[in-house]
Amino acid sequence: MATLDPEPPNEPTHPDDAVGQSTNNVLSASAGTAVQVGTLHGGLNFHSPPPELLTGRAALLAEAADRLADAVRSQWRREEARRQVREPVALPVRWRSAANALTDARGALPDVAAGGLGDVARVFRELRFGRLVVLGAPGSGKTVLALRVVLELLGSRADTDPVPVVFSLGSWDPTVIELEDWLVDRLTLDHTGLDAVGPDGKSLAAALVETGRVLPVLDGFDEIAVGLHRDALKGLTTAAVPLVLTSRTEQYEAAASKAWPLSCAAAIELVALTPEDLVGHVPPGGAAAWTPVLDELRAQPRTRAAAVLAEALSTPLMVTLAHTAYGAPPGRDPAELLDPSQFPTPEAIEAHLLADYTLAVYRRPTPGGHRKRWEPERAEHWLGYLARHLTELRTPDLHWWHLGETLGRRSGTAAIVLVSGLLIGLVAVVVETVVRVALPSDDFVLGPSELMALSVFGLLLGILAGSVFGIVNWAAGRFLPAALEPSRVRVRIPPVAGADHAKIAPRLWLGLVVGLVFGVVFAVVRKIPVAPVDGQGWIAGLVRLGVVDTIVYGPLFALGGGIAAALTAWLETPLDPKAAVSPVALLVRSRSNAVFRVLVVVPVFGLVIGAGSGLTCWLAAVALDGTGIFVQWSVTYAIMIGIVAGLGGGIGYVVSATAWGQWLVLARVWLPLTGRMPWAVVAFLRDAHRLGVLRQSGAAYQFRHARLQEHLARTYREARQR
Structure with missing residues (x-):
C-alpha cells in the first residue's frame, strides 16, 4: 500500500x-x-x-x-x-x-x-x-x-x-x-x-x-x-x-x-449489464429458447417490450432468476417476457421472476431422477415464514437458536412450560414404576391405588416443575440472553488447559438456587397424594409431611444442583480454533454439550441425594432413638429419587436455559406442529442452501438476496391475511 x-x-x-x-x-x-x-x-x-x-x-x-x-x-x-x-x-x-x-x-x-x-x-x-x-x-x-x-x-x-x-x-x-x-x-x-x-x-x-x-x-x-x-x-x-x-x-x-x-x-x-453481456450467459440447453429473445434485445432500434426487458435484465440477480424460472420445468418459453400486456414495466418482470424463482428451484429434477423431498408450494410457505421472521427481527442473519422468537416471549415461555412439565412428569412416573416393578418390596408395591398416586404425583410435579423452568426461561431471556446462545465450548473429561474457571462460581450459585426451588417443589408434590394421614385434615397432613421433606430434600437438591453446575463449568474447554463453523456444526456441538450436561447431572444428583439422605436419616434416627419415632429409609428409595431429580433437573435445565433446548422445543416441535416449519428443519435448511435459495455467512444462513427475502416475507403476509 x-x-x-x-x-x-x-x-x-x-x-x-x-x-x-x-x-x-x-x-x-x-x-x-x-x-x-x-x-x-x-x-x-x-x-x-x-x-x-x-x-x-x-x-x-x-x-x-x-x-x-x-x-x-x-x-x-x-x-x-x-x-x-x-x-x-x-x-x-x-x-x-x-x-x-x-x-x-x-x-x-x-x-x-x-x-x-x-x-x-x-x-x-x-x-x-x-x-x-x-x-x-x-x-x-x-x-x-x-x-x-x-x-x-x-x-x-x-x-x-x-x-x-x-x-x-x-x-x-x-x-x-x-x-x-x-x-x-x-x-x-x-x-x-x-x-x-x-x-x-x-x-x-x-x-x-x-x-x-x-x-x-x-x-x-x-x-x-x-x-x-x-x-x-x-x-x-x-x-x-x-x-x-x-x-x-x-x-x-x-x-x-x-x-x-x-x-x-x-x-x-x-x-448495468447490456444485452451483449447476456449472449455468453445462456443456461445449458437453453440456447434455442433464449436466442430469439436475445436477438430482439440486441436489435436496433428496440421495441418498447425489448427495452422494458433489457432494463429488467440489467442486473446479475434478475438474469439468474430468469434462467432459473425458465429452466424448470421444461417447456416454458422466455419469449413471454416480451409480452407488453403481461409485463408492461421492468418492475412487473422483476416481480414475476421473484415469484417464480422458489417454485422453479424446488421443481428442478434431482440428479438420478430422485423425487424432491419438499413440495414446492410448502417449501415456499416455510421460506416465507423464515423471511418474515428475519424481517421482524430486522436482520438478514438466520440463526437457528432465534427461530422460535417470532412466537413471542409469552407463547415461547408457555411452550417451554408445557413441554418441560410433560417430560418431567412422564420421567417421574416411568422411573418410579420401573423401580417398583424391578424391586418389589413391602415399601414398593404397585397396585391400582399406587398407580393412581403415581399419576397424580407425575401430573402435579410436571405442572409445578414446568412452571419453575418456565420462569427460569423467561428470566434467562430477560436478564441473561447470553445463556440462550449456542455453546462456544467443548465439555470434556478430564478438562484440558485453557478452561475458563471464572465461570465456576456463578454457575455454582445458579445451580444452588434452581436446585433449592426444584427440591422444595419435589418434596411438597410428593406428599400431596398421602397428605391426609392419621385422621388429620389434608392441609395439616401436607404441612406436617411436606415441611419435613422440604427440610431434608431442599438443601440436598440445592447441593446437587450446585455441584452439577460447577462440575460442568469446570469441564468446559475452549473450542479448537481450527474447528469448522457453520449453522449445522454449531447446532450439533450445542446438542452434544446439552446431552453431556444431562449425563453429568443424573449421577451427581443420585450420589448427593442418596448419600445425603442416608446420612440425614441416620442422624435423625440417632437423635430420635428412644422416642418411639422411627425413621424409614432405603438405598433403593434414595437412588430412585436421585434418578427422578437428576433427569427432571437436567431436562428442565436443557429445555429452559440452553440454546439447543429452546431450538428443540420451539423449532423442532412447536413450529412443525403449527405448520410453520417442516419436521426435518435442519435438512430443509441445508437443502435450501444447497439449492442456492440460502447462502451461508459464518454461523448464520441468509437469503441469497435481500429482494428475495422481501418478496417471500410479503407473500407470506398476504397469504396469512386472506
Whole structure:
C-alpha cells in the first residue's frame, strides 16, 4: 500500500464537530506512524510490521490471524463455487467511479475511472486510506464483488497483513453498540476459538480488532434498519478504520445527503449489464429458447417490450432468476417476457421472476431422477415464514437458536412450560414404576391405588416443575440472553488447559438456587397424594409431611444442583480454533454439550441425594432413638429419587436455559406442529442452501438476496391475511 500523507488538509470536511478532520488524522497516523499511535485504530498497512514488538502476545495474535484467514478463505471459496462466480459463463461485473457527491475527495481513486471484477483488489491496495464504498442497484453484484476482494486479498496476504472478513451489516444498530464492539461480537460468534482470553484479559477477537489485524468488509449498508443510516454512516466515519462498504446507491446517497459521504473513502458504482453481456450467459440447453429473445434485445432500434426487458435484465440477480424460472420445468418459453400486456414495466418482470424463482428451484429434477423431498408450494410457505421472521427481527442473519422468537416471549415461555412439565412428569412416573416393578418390596408395591398416586404425583410435579423452568426461561431471556446462545465450548473429561474457571462460581450459585426451588417443589408434590394421614385434615397432613421433606430434600437438591453446575463449568474447554463453523456444526456441538450436561447431572444428583439422605436419616434416627419415632429409609428409595431429580433437573435445565433446548422445543416441535416449519428443519435448511435459495455467512444462513427475502416475507403476509 502506498505511504500515506502525514499532513492531511487542515479544513474539516464535515460540519458536525469536525469529525472528518479527526478521521483523516487517525487514518493517516495509523498508516504512517503506526508505532506511535495506540492500537485501537491500527491502520491498514500491507507491507509494514505490526506495531507490537515480537512478544508472546504478538505471536499469539499472529497465529490467531492466520487461522482466521484460513477459515475465511475456506468458507468463501465454497460460497463462490456455489454461486459460480468464476465459471466461464459467469456474468461480467463492471464498475466506474461514483459521482463526486458520494466520494470524499481525500479518498479518490488512484488514476482509474473504471474496471472489472478482477481489478478491485488491486485498486483497493492503492487507496490512500484503505476505505472503499461499493454502490449499485439491487442485485447488481455488490456482494459478489466484495467476496472477490476478500479472496484476492487473502490469496496474496503476507504474514503481517490484516485479514479481510465479511460482516453482514444489517444486524448492526449504531445507536446501541459501537462498530468495533459489534465486530468483536460477530467474530466471536462466527469463528471458533476467538472468544478465548489472552494474557492481557481480552478475547482474541477483541485483540485482533483493536490491533488492526481485521479488515472489515461490511456488506449491506442498505439493510440497516430504516432511520439508522445516518447514525451508521457517522459511526463508520468515527471508527476510523480501513474498510470496504457495500450499499444500494439510493440508501447511501440519502444517508450522505443528510450527513456526508464516508470520510476518506473512495466510491465506485457497479454498471448495468447490456444485452451483449447476456449472449455468453445462456443456461445449458437453453440456447434455442433464449436466442430469439436475445436477438430482439440486441436489435436496433428496440421495441418498447425489448427495452422494458433489457432494463429488467440489467442486473446479475434478475438474469439468474430468469434462467432459473425458465429452466424448470421444461417447456416454458422466455419469449413471454416480451409480452407488453403481461409485463408492461421492468418492475412487473422483476416481480414475476421473484415469484417464480422458489417454485422453479424446488421443481428442478434431482440428479438420478430422485423425487424432491419438499413440495414446492410448502417449501415456499416455510421460506416465507423464515423471511418474515428475519424481517421482524430486522436482520438478514438466520440463526437457528432465534427461530422460535417470532412466537413471542409469552407463547415461547408457555411452550417451554408445557413441554418441560410433560417430560418431567412422564420421567417421574416411568422411573418410579420401573423401580417398583424391578424391586418389589413391602415399601414398593404397585397396585391400582399406587398407580393412581403415581399419576397424580407425575401430573402435579410436571405442572409445578414446568412452571419453575418456565420462569427460569423467561428470566434467562430477560436478564441473561447470553445463556440462550449456542455453546462456544467443548465439555470434556478430564478438562484440558485453557478452561475458563471464572465461570465456576456463578454457575455454582445458579445451580444452588434452581436446585433449592426444584427440591422444595419435589418434596411438597410428593406428599400431596398421602397428605391426609392419621385422621388429620389434608392441609395439616401436607404441612406436617411436606415441611419435613422440604427440610431434608431442599438443601440436598440445592447441593446437587450446585455441584452439577460447577462440575460442568469446570469441564468446559475452549473450542479448537481450527474447528469448522457453520449453522449445522454449531447446532450439533450445542446438542452434544446439552446431552453431556444431562449425563453429568443424573449421577451427581443420585450420589448427593442418596448419600445425603442416608446420612440425614441416620442422624435423625440417632437423635430420635428412644422416642418411639422411627425413621424409614432405603438405598433403593434414595437412588430412585436421585434418578427422578437428576433427569427432571437436567431436562428442565436443557429445555429452559440452553440454546439447543429452546431450538428443540420451539423449532423442532412447536413450529412443525403449527405448520410453520417442516419436521426435518435442519435438512430443509441445508437443502435450501444447497439449492442456492440460502447462502451461508459464518454461523448464520441468509437469503441469497435481500429482494428475495422481501418478496417471500410479503407473500407470506398476504397469504396469512386472506
